[in-house]
Amino acid sequence: MDPVTAQRTLTGLELKVGTRLPWSLYSPQGALLLTEGTLIRSERQIESLISANAYYVHTPSLGTYKTQEHQRSSSPKVSSFVIIHTLLERLEACFSLAHRSGQSGAFVRGIMKLVFDIQAVCEENPDAILGTMQLIVEAPHGLLHPLHAALMCEVAACRMGYDALERAPLVAAALTHDIGMYDIQQALFEQRAPLSASQREIVDNHPLLSYELLQSHGVNEPRWLNPVLQHHERLDGSGYPNGLKADSICREARLLAITDCYSAMIRPRAYREQVLPKDAIKEIFQQRGATIDERLARLFIDVMGVFVPGTLVELSHGELALVTGQGEGLNQPAVALLQNRLGVRLEAPRHLVLEDSQAIRSILRLQDHTDLIALLGRAWPEMSPIPSAV
Template identity: 25%
Template sequence: MTEKILKVRLAELVVGDIVAKDIYGITGGILVKKNSEVNNSIMQKLYKCYNGYIFVYRKVNKGNNINRININQIILKEVEDIIDTTAKKFLKENKDIDQIKKIISEVLNNDSIIKLLITIRPLGENVFNHSINVALYSLCVGKEMFMPYNRLKVLGTAAILHDIGMHRVSKDIIYKAQPLNDEEKKILQMHPRYSFEILQQKNGINLEISSIVLQHHERSDGTGYPNGLRNDKIHQMSKIISICDIFDALTSDRPYRQRFEKNESIEYLLSAGENTYSSEIVQGLANSISIYPFGKWVMLSTGEIGIIVNQEEENILNYRPIVMIYIGSNGNELEKPLIIDLSLRINDDISIEKMI
């Protein structure tokens, strides 16, 4: 048996390794002390908040296989938990989440992709969870658009990796509590190029996936970045990821604002117009989201209170459901319930104020 010191990445740690040097976090505190023996608990801790090299002592028995910690299983478990949480909160119950999980599991059966995800895990929910959510929503849209399985895998891969370049952006910018200034915006807007450069250097990531990632902030009207592409010059999958990226960002809390409701986010995407966001893609997303579940009590902008009784599955305005009113605007219970179909033009000036 021999013992030697190695400089390894997180993905290369082995059960039983002895930490040779203290491991420090980004705030300067010690994450793992020297001489600690690597176990699953330490692995989980490092996976969530560390992305540097680790110096370890490793005992090598000639002829014995290394008992390597299965990083893939740790990541897959966390990804599955994120999907389950988001699906329960946002998606309609009839969505085939198992197939989406299968696609994502197959995507993650790639050491290059696992290593890339490890680089953004320390950036927290705004980047890591966001990447998984965008993949989930994108695959829902892809299924709504009847994409074949092999194309869904391409879409899922690009969606998971769309923000991989964010680890080159300062956390001070990513988590700034106020709106970014012009210089900070320019820095942040470099991340699609960073992602492209990183992916081009990785085995198993083809040019199409890298290009989809590069274009995910382009807009059909030419106002996007980094290249100001228009319309059919933008990959269809980039357009899908773009819309799902915005939806997840809008429906998530940010340091400088609170999250928007699901219906408000869909309305925003629609109001931008066809020249900015494809209505077909927005419809695919809207048809996947449980914006107002059946049986949910809501208050209208008129002050009336009622219950969601129906909404058309294929209607792009499925965030404008049919509401059965039980309490009038004066706060009194109605003798006979009143039905209001919010999708009708005559009711355009009425909106759902909140769910209760």
């Protein structure tokens, strides 16, 4: 631990219900518990963190803890981690309305408000949003996965030349494409055993279940409904639920299928390790023209880069860095140096663009370097906040 920072055990006095963590929290074993920006929801949550002997890394330059009201009045900008946590909370609130009778209007309005906020934050700094999304792992899979897909769809569709109103139904579809199995997603994510017959039936039917649930809430826009129904269809007819082929699958569903696959691959499951982002990109490239749309696969890779924002890397001289975006070419990633060649963590990230990706020696797993997480909130510039209420 360098002299500028200090590891401190949580006492509970630092936290207040309704405010956000100003730093990430870890278990005594070094496992990440909660990332910076997480909303503190209850006293019970605080008590649970104290009982777990959670600790944080205090960095004086980050300042003292501020309430949300104080942040709004004196420091309008927030880290990208706060942005992502706010979007996750908003999505959770929307999903809570999906199965309540008489809440159709509130559900659809909530989703569309979330769509427009997603468009705003992606316009401000798409690399920060996509990179931070990859770094947050502790939220429920049923929220992380659709939000990640929606963010990637928004950035890719914008690159394709769709205007904001044209992109909106696709982003809404990405947010809700798995809503038909939302209630069991976390259990499936944590399950090591094979699917039961009832679970398999839900998984096989979830595109149709999601489609019908949206219709029951009054959604009748084909550009929202069709991508939801078709996101597991494949060009060669091997997909489901209807075994559609080629041009029978709408373009938006083909793009959603790519983002769905990528997001699923890079998140570890109980029964497998995560696929590294570069390997997930490689798998999408290899499947282009066979099961997924070749042109859209190339576009997706162009948007994400060979080295995706949010990827932890070791450079050729031993420094550790986080990929923060792209330079002028796919093989010229922008990075934030986090640790020097001597293994000493920097006081603050140092930004540079690599002349060639060959300067990257290897890709690392962030969970093996949790001591660096304290710097990640400053890997990208702070952003304009969004409201937390639906």
